[in-house]
Amino acid sequence: MTREINYLEQEIETVQKQAMHPETTEEPLQQSVTEEHQKIEQHTRMHVKKVIEALLFATNEPISFQKLREIIDSIYPLQPRLLRSIIQDLQEEYLSQQRAFCLEEIAQGYLLRSCEEYRPYIDLLYRNKRGEKLSQASAEVLAIIAYRQPITRPQIDAIRGVDSSGTLYNLLERGLIEGVGKLEAPGRPTLYGITQEFLKHFGLRDIKELPQLKN
Amino acid sequence: MKNLDSPTYTLDIFEGTLDFLLHLIHKSEIDIYEIPLRKITEQYLQRWEEQMNPNVNDGAEFIGTTASLLWLKSKMLLPKHEQEEELETEEDPRFEIIHHLLDYCRFKDAGKELSDREQQQGAFYFRGMDEQGELKKPLGVDHLGASDLAAIFAQLLAKATTSKGIIAEEVWRVSDKIKWVHQLLKEGGLVRVHLLFTKEQCREELIVTFLAILELMKMGRASVKRDSLTNDLVVSIPIN
Numbered sequence: 001m002t003r004e005i006n007y008l009e010q011e012i013e014t015v016q017k018q019a020m021h022p023e024t025t026e027e028p029l030q031q032s033v034t035e036e037h038q039k040i041e042q043h044t045r046m047h048v049k050k051v052i053e054a055l056l057f058a059t060n061e062p063i064s065f066q067k068l069r070e071i072i073d074s075i076y077p078l079q080p081r082l083l084r085s086i087i088q089d090l091q092e093e094y095l096s097q098q099r100a101f102c103l104e105e106i107a108q109g110y111l112l113r114s115c116e117e118y119r120p121y122i123d124l125l126y127r128n129k130r131g132e133k134l135s136q137a138s139a140e141v142l143a144i145i146a147y148r149q150p151i152t153r154p155q156i157d158a159i160r161g162v163d164s165s166g167t168l169y170n171l172l173e174r175g176l177i178e179g180v181g182k183l184e185a186p187g188r189p190t191l192y193g194i195t196q197e198f199l200k201h202f203g204l205r206d207i208k209e210l211p212q213l214k215n
Numbered sequence: 216m217k218n219l220d221s222p223t224y225t226l227d228i229f230e231g232t233l234d235f236l237l238h239l240i241h242k243s244e245i246d247i248y249e250i251p252l253r254k255i256t257e258q259y260l261q262r263w264e265e266q267m268n269p270n271v272n273d274g275a276e277f278i279g280t281t282a283s284l285l286w287l288k289s290k291m292l293l294p295k296h297e298q299e300e301e302l303e304t305e306e307d308p309r310f311e312i313i314h315h316l317l318d319y320c321r322f323k324d325a326g327k328e329l330s331d332r333e334q335q336q337g338a339f340y341f342r343g344m345d346e347q348g349e350l351k352k353p354l355g356v357d358h359l360g361a362s363d364l365a366a367i368f369a370q371l372l373a374k375a376t377t378s379k380g381i382i383a384e385e386v387w388r389v390s391d392k393i394k395w396v397h398q399l400l401k402e403g404g405l406v407r408v409h410l411l412f413t414k415e416q417c418r419e420e421l422i423v424t425f426l427a428i429l430e431l432m433k434m435g436r437a438s439v440k441r442d443s444l445t446n447d448l449v450v451s452i453p454i455n
Contacts, residue, residue: 060343114340122340134333140326147325159318202329203336211328213321
């Protein structure tokens with residue numbers, strides 16, 4: 001509302017200026033053109049923001065920035081910087097409105113996530129359906145792969161001093177790790193690395209967010 | 216120095232000999248760089264004697280580690296000048312085992328941190344969590360036993376006993392068949408297996424088509440189930 005009043009005031013000013021100084025009609029015209037642009041930009045921003053919101057609502061996997069840009073480009077070609085600022089706007093909006101969910105950057109993409117305070121309620125919703133927690137062995141193998149990827153099973157075994165194939169299979173099943181190639185060595189053992197699902201599971205934006213190894 | 220002849224501990228708690236060694240080191244609260252090899256080797260042997268069901272694998276590992284420990288100890292016992300000479304060409308013999316232990320330690324800690332992080336992350340929910348709560352099952356083959364698949368294939372080969380009257384030999388490629396089946400799936404959503412294998416096809420073509428289906432199942436792009444109504448086998452696109 002305030003914005004509109006301002007525009008209105010500016011317009012009145014402009015008209016008055018025009019009346020008083022007919023020679024200076026050039027400048028005020030340009031000014032109102034810029035205002036028009038601002039209005040359109042504002043409107044576009046709003047719409048794009050809503051589009052992003054709709055996309056985030058309709059997915060349960062992180063949407064990458066590239067993908068978002070691809071989709072929105074088909075209607076509004078936007079500068080990446082502008083798109084990023086709109087995403088940030090949306091993120092801040094949720095925070096200031098104290099919504100029950102947040103826009104987060106996880107697993108190299110954007111995603112909606114419930115806020116911590118509502119955990120007890122959602123827990124009740126999914127009473128028995130929560131996946132099992134990782135075992136100590138799984139966590140260790142996962143850590144080794146995360147910090148040393150790509151790495152083979154024999155290499156993992158050497159670090160732990162035990163056979164890790166059972167744990168590896170488990171982690172593969174859960175989609176937390178995957179084969180990323182083969183080592184050029186006798187037997188051509190599979191090299192393992194972490195997946196997007198891993199990043200999502202641990203709420204990481206990318207692998208660099210992992211804390212440094214101690215010692 | 217604390218008394219190391221303490222109550223026995225079960226081997227099940229430990230992930231292996233390295234873990235056990237670590238535990239011993241922690242127990243006597245010694246610096247990892249000052250491992251009292253004799254004491255620890257004694258502990259090892261004592262533990263080994265106490266074991267109820269000696270298992271070949273465990274035994275081999277224990278012997279291996281004990282042997283390395285003794286080797287290390289013997290190296291340290293060597294007369295000084297010889298030792299110095301060797302140290303010039305080799306690194307500290309304890310280096311390897313210490314390095315190994317340190318590595319193991321770090322990853323143990325890192326694993327614990329990951330577990331903690333997982334715990335924290337449990338506070339957040341994404342959209343559609345109920346789908347993810349269940350473990351994803353491997354696709355396709357679980358629905359059928361090996362005998363089912365063998366039976367299908369036998370049936371198919373039986374169909375192909377009549378040879379075709381074509382002089383020119385055609386090369387059947389699995390990749391072509393993969394594209395073909397995939398296309399059919401895209402169009403129709405599912406395909407009845409017996410339609411993919413017809414009498415007109417020669418043996419090679421049948422085999423290649425069969426391999427194509429297996430490959431698609433392996434890639435997770437198709438799954439094969441038995442239709443409960445018609446008892447036909449059906450290839451479909453898996454629902455993720």
